Amino acid sequence: MRFIRRKQSESADDTFIFQLSKRDRNLLLSILGLFPVTEANSHRLSKTARPENKANQELLVEAMEEQRRDHAKKIERLIKNQAQCFHETDRFLQLALNGEQIEWLLQALNDVRVGSWMQLGCPEMEEARQAVLAEESAAHYTAMELSGYFQTALLEAFRADTLS
């Protein structure tokens, strides 16, 4: 998957166009299908246990649960409407996203990346690479790396200033 151009619009949000193969599309949808991987109650508001933090810790967990539900619905829609979302061209598919859609995709993909890393036991990256050799951890390692691949492709949109 790669970013190819940004379409500016005066009446609506700018659109970012990505080019991908059918294999990329299938991998992207499979990775998004894993969402959520992290647990909402794994979030910590503070490292210190102050009285004012207790109720607010619950608020954080609730906010993260709400975000999970919201993202899960968007992912479900993307999978369901994939024929409309991914436009076929001669040899590739094109995916058009606005800035807001890129943001929630980045968040969902990073949930899969961080959650998979946590399931590997939060290793250093060199150590994580060994996980691919073990049957029980290879799936987590693969999910972590693939979500990283798609995140990198999405971030290209903000790096480049190619306009059409």
Place this chain on the structure above:
Amino acid sequence: MPDKKKEPKSSTKESRDPGYLVICWNDPVNFMEYVTHVFQAVFGWPKEKAKKHMLQVHEQGKSLLIKETFEKAEHYVHQLQSYRLHATLEREDT
């Protein structure tokens, strides 16, 4: 982009106390470019400032991102954690 308009309103004396720190902690899993992007998206910072804080996280293990009232600091921690960054809120005197 996160909705930066939804900033909380301060009401109580405690919530007006600007002594709460938002700290981002290092981890080996988040990409440097991703962390820079999140700082830009959440705080509206220019790329250079976002990158400076990202490098602090990477090289020093943490970066103090902003000092704010409890409610605003909490809002930023929610935003940062929605991107799955390891960010917390700490009282300045701890």
